[in-house]
Amino acid sequence: MADGDTETRVTIRTVAADAGVSVAAVSKVMRNAYGVSDALRLKVEASIGKLGYRPSVAARGMRGRTFTLGVLLVGIDNPFLPGIYQGIESVTESAGYKIMVGVGAARARTEVTLIEQMIDNRMDGLILVASQIAGETLEHFARQIPIVVVGHHEPAAQGYDTINNDDQRGAQLAVQAFLDRGYSDIAYMTQSDQGDHHADVAPQREAGYRKAMTAAGLADRIRVFRLPQCGLSRDEMLSNVLQSPDRPRAIFCWSDLDAIPLLSAAHRLGMGIPDELALIGYDNSPMAELSMVDLTSIDQDGPRLGKLAAEALFSRMTGRSVAEHILTEPTLILRGSH
Amino acid sequence: MADGDTETRVTIRTVAADAGVSVAAVSKVMRNAYGVSDALRLKVEASIGKLGYRPSVAARGMRGRTFTLGVLLVGIDNPFLPGIYQGIESVTESAGYKIMVGVGAARARTEVTLIEQMIDNRMDGLILVASQIAGETLEHFARQIPIVVVGHHEPAAQGYDTINNDDQRGAQLAVQAFLDRGYSDIAYMTQSDQGDHHADVAPQREAGYRKAMTAAGLADRIRVFRLPQCGLSRDEMLSNVLQSPDRPRAIFCWSDLDAIPLLSAAHRLGMGIPDELALIGYDNSPMAELSMVDLTSIDQDGPRLGKLAAEALFSRMTGRSVAEHILTEPTLILRGSH
DNA sequence: CCCGTTTCGTGCACCGTTCTACGTAAATCA
DNA sequence: TGATTTACGTAGAACGGTGCACGAAACGGG
Numbered sequence: 197m198a199d200g201d202t203e204t205r206v207t208i209r210t211v212a213a214d215a216g217v218s219v220a221a222v223s224k225v226m227r228n229a230y231g232v233s234d235a236l237r238l239k240v241e242a243s244i245g246k247l248g249y250r251p252s253v254a255a256r257g258m259r260g261r262t263f264t265l266g267v268l269l270v271g272i273d274n275p276f277l278p279g280i281y282q283g284i285e286s287v288t289e290s291a292g293y294k295i296m297v298g299v300g301a302a303r304a305r306t307e308v309t310l311i312e313q314m315i316d317n318r319m320d321g322l323i324l325v326a327s328q329i330a331g332e333t334l335e336h337f338a339r340q341i342p343i344v345v346v347g348h349h350e351p352a353a354q355g356y357d358t359i360n361n362d363d364q365r366g367a368q369l370a371v372q373a374f375l376d377r378g379y380s381d382i383a384y385m386t387q388s389d390q391g392d393h394h395a396d397v398a399p400q401r402e403a404g405y406r407k408a409m410t411a412a413g414l415a416d417r418i419r420v421f422r423l424p425q426c427g428l429s430r431d432e433m434l435s436n437v438l439q440s441p442d443r444p445r446a447i448f449c450w451s452d453l454d455a456i457p458l459l460s461a462a463h464r465l466g467m468g469i470p471d472e473l474a475l476i477g478y479d480n481s482p483m484a485e486l487s488m489v490d491l492t493s494i495d496q497d498g499p500r501l502g503k504l505a506a507e508a509l510f511s512r513m514t515g516r517s518v519a520e521h522i523l524t525e526p527t528l529i530l531r532g533s534h
Numbered sequence: 535m536a537d538g539d540t541e542t543r544v545t546i547r548t549v550a551a552d553a554g555v556s557v558a559a560v561s562k563v564m565r566n567a568y569g570v571s572d573a574l575r576l577k578v579e580a581s582i583g584k585l586g587y588r589p590s591v592a593a594r595g596m597r598g599r600t601f602t603l604g605v606l607l608v609g610i611d612n613p614f615l616p617g618i619y620q621g622i623e624s625v626t627e628s629a630g631y632k633i634m635v636g637v638g639a640a641r642a643r644t645e646v647t648l649i650e651q652m653i654d655n656r657m658d659g660l661i662l663v664a665s666q667i668a669g670e671t672l673e674h675f676a677r678q679i680p681i682v683v684v685g686h687h688e689p690a691a692q693g694y695d696t697i698n699n700d701d702q703r704g705a706q707l708a709v710q711a712f713l714d715r716g717y718s719d720i721a722y723m724t725q726s727d728q729g730d731h732h733a734d735v736a737p738q739r740e741a742g743y744r745k746a747m748t749a750a751g752l753a754d755r756i757r758v759f760r761l762p763q764c765g766l767s768r769d770e771m772l773s774n775v776l777q778s779p780d781r782p783r784a785i786f787c788w789s790d791l792d793a794i795p796l797l798s799a800a801h802r803l804g805m806g807i808p809d810e811l812a813l814i815g816y817d818n819s820p821m822a823e824l825s826m827v828d829l830t831s832i833d834q835d836g837p838r839l840g841k842l843a844a845e846a847l848f849s850r851m852t853g854r855s856v857a858e859h860i861l862t863e864p865t866l867i868l869r870g871s872h
Numbered sequence: 873c874c875c876g877t878t879t880c881g882t883g884c885a886c887c888g889t890t891c892t893a894c895g896t897a898a899a900t901c902a
Numbered sequence: 903t904g905a906t907t908t909a910c911g912t913a914g915a916a917c918g919g920t921g922c923a924c925g926a927a928a929c930g931g932g
Contacts, residue, residue: 205678207888218912223890231910253654254592255888258917264651272607273616273820281610281637294651297635299619313602313632316591317655340543460824482611486798488826545918556882561920569880593918596887 206249215243226251227260257318265509266314268298268307270326275452275481276498280325280346283502291510293320304328315341321509324348331395342512344505349395350521357508357520361496363397366526367404370448370476370494373528375412379474382409383419383444385437385454398450401478405448419444423454434461438473445474446534452477452484452493459491459533474534490532500524544587553581564589565598595656603847604652606636606645608664613790613819614836618663618684621840629848631658642666653679659847662686669733680850682843687733688859695846695858699834701735704864705742708786708814708832711866713750717812720747721757721782723775723792736788739816743786757782761792772799776811783812784872790815790822790831797829797871812872828870838862 208226212219217240224232225240243249253262265288269277281297288295296319298310307329314322319341326347327334337343338355345358367384374382384405386398394400402420409418421437423430437443438461449455455477462473469475469490477484480495501524508520546564550557555578562570563578581587591600603626607615619635626633634657636648645667652660657679664685665672675681676693683696705722712720722743724736732738740758747756759775761768775781776799787793793815800811807813807828815822818833839862846858 205888209888219889220891220912220914221910224911227890229891233910236911250650250654252596252656252888253651254595254656255917256890257592258590258596258888258919259890264655269610271616272610272619273613275611278609278611285637285639294647295637296651296655297637299623299633299635301623309632312588313591313634316588317602317634318590318592456824460826464825483821486794487802488798543918547918557919558882558884558921559880562881565920567921571880574881590918593887594920596889596918597920 205252206247208249208251211240211243211247211249214247215239254318261320262318263292264294264296264317264319265506266296266298266311266317266319266322268300268310268314268322268324268327270300270302270328272299274326275483276347276479276496277325279498280502280505283499283504284323284506285502286499287503287506287510300327302328304330308333311337321513323505323509326397328396342509344509344512346501346505347397349397349400353521354519357505357512357522359501359505359508359522360397360524361501361526362523363400363526364404364407366478366494366496367401367448368408369526369528370478371405371408371412373476373492373530373534374446374448374474377470377474377534379446379534380412380414380417381445382414382417383421383447384450385421385423385447385458386450387454388422388424401448401450421447431457431461434458435465438462438465438467443473445472446476447473448476450478452479452481452491455491455493456481456483456489459489470532470534476534480529484529484531492531492534493529494526495529496526497524544585546587546589549578549581549585549587552585553577592656599658600656601630602632602634602655602657603844604634604636604649604655604657604660606638606648606652606660606662606665608638608640608666610637612664613821614685614817614834615663617836618840618843621837621842622661622844623840624837625841625844625848638665640666642668646671649675659851661843661847664735666734680847682847682850684839684843685735687735687738691859692857695843695850695860697839697843697846697860698735698862699839699864700861701738701864702742702745704816704832704834705739705786706746707864707866708816709743709746709750711814711830711868711872712784712786712812715812715872717784717872718750718752718755719783720752720755721759721785722788723759723761723785723796724788725792726760726762739786739788759785769795769799772796773803776800776803776805781811785811785813787813787815790817790819790829793829793831794819794821794827797827808870808872814872818867822867822869830869830872831867832864833867834864835862 208219208222212222221236222240225237253264256262267284300307300310307327321342324345327345331350331353335355343356345356347360349360350358371382384402386402406418409415423433434457449458455475459475462469467473477491477493480493483489484491484493504522546557546560550560559574560578563575591602594600605622638645638648645665659680662683665683669688669691673693681694683694685698687698688696709720722740724740744756747753761771772795787796793813797813800807805811815829815831818831821827822829822831842860
């Protein structure tokens, strides 16, 4: 512990002494509770200003609320997250709540630890974005702290809320967009399932793809490619898929995250887009918009999802106990890749 | 507050009662402090396991340490951050420390609030990545909590450490790479300065660019473009720069973050790369590697910076009080854009 | 066998807040 | 004017841990 010239912390007691009032009085002013005269308030506020007093969140959390929310993100390299985060922040900021973020690195174990960490830090509520954690575990945590989940389908959950774009509908939009252009040889590319509980977005999009294909009478043309996790063999696999003699003419990819590397592989192989390969992604990430990428993608309006999540969390924190499961409408962003 | 079937929390008292020992004994076992017999330890650990006890970070923090570090990031959409974060995590995880992240959104005001929040949450130390906060403010905070700063040059700082890649050297590498290809009409493109204290990386890279140009006898060819912040007029400005009759033949861009949109604008205008425009970026982001981007870039080895930062923080937390200012060597990643 | 050391476990005073319960003075009402 | 109410401020007990100081064994050497 660095113990140089440690400025002794300004506590509520320091303020009370300075203002010549009781500790409780200062506390009341801070929480603008009932029963404070203007004279007292002024005195206390003057001292607070003079001393630069900030209440300790940790101590405050031991009895009251901390006005801090926890947000758990899968990672920081996912283009889907900034929009959601910004949506959350827009709501929480104006309500005077602070946000602490945990980065789950897509490992369920890490995520559980982080959630526990947030509970132990006495946060007032949690928003989990694209969490990998199973529903039953979530129910367990939800008994200890209000929770809202984004990007994880669990429509029967009782203890927590879920906010999602309608991933099945998004997949249907993509398939339809291909059909409109006359394609019938449409494949779906997804990440390899990893303990997959059918709750994650990728399987939902797969289900939507299958339904849409079946509805179009193309059930026998259904093909699903599953990408391995690690980087090197993934790039290889992308190339292999593209070079195989019976490669699909059109690919709907579960996320821009994989669609763009796929596009890159196609480009490297000298394939024309969309003439030799048509492609639609998901998330409408900023990269998709770049002219050399120009990727058609499904947009799920991250800021809106974030906003809805924050609002749901607040309503749950203030009493609602019956679960809410919201599904928003995705939109197709037309570009040159299909 | 959701007050459904609130599982009453397992506290240190619950454990003590269950194991038939004192609260202090449990505390000792948790902190594996001196003076615990094997018998006692076993008894207590059994109860802890049975009850699933986790100590409250908040309460613990009021006297001891929390084993939690705060990491402040500029944003989550910056390709430079994942590497650094991963580097930090690799060190802290094995040391049994948890990380809470704050997202500063590149606004100094928000960042200050978040740092205060982290101090109030009793974190044991802070790593600030690409923070916008002025040096004097940092010194102030550094008196309250050990701090290490990444991506912000403040070589004279006393109270905190800084870890940076040598941005001036990186700029020099870029200029040299252009010179080697025979370019002399080399411009620098940067973000418009925003309260800029010369400490941020962009001005450092600018200084390096100026030095390198001067050293090459091209002082009179020095040109600097400053991009506005907001998205729309930025794209316009990029196009304008590229379409002006005396546009530079080679541009060194302060970050891939702006180099890639610039590349996109060039592509949209049908300009050949590198024949009509040569480009070098900074950060070697994953996108730069994509075949349709193929951007030459300066790599600063984020994971290494993160690792160094975490190690510096630990050494500071365990007593070191004289500041450390580390500069790492950047490398040029050759690709097709120059 | 006595006395000085260790070793182990406990009681208790913190840490910085919140919040309930209570006392007092002023204002209102009959 | 006396009885109520209302407004304001204060003690002091939580909250869930930590860690110091202390006492009681157990140990060990002369």
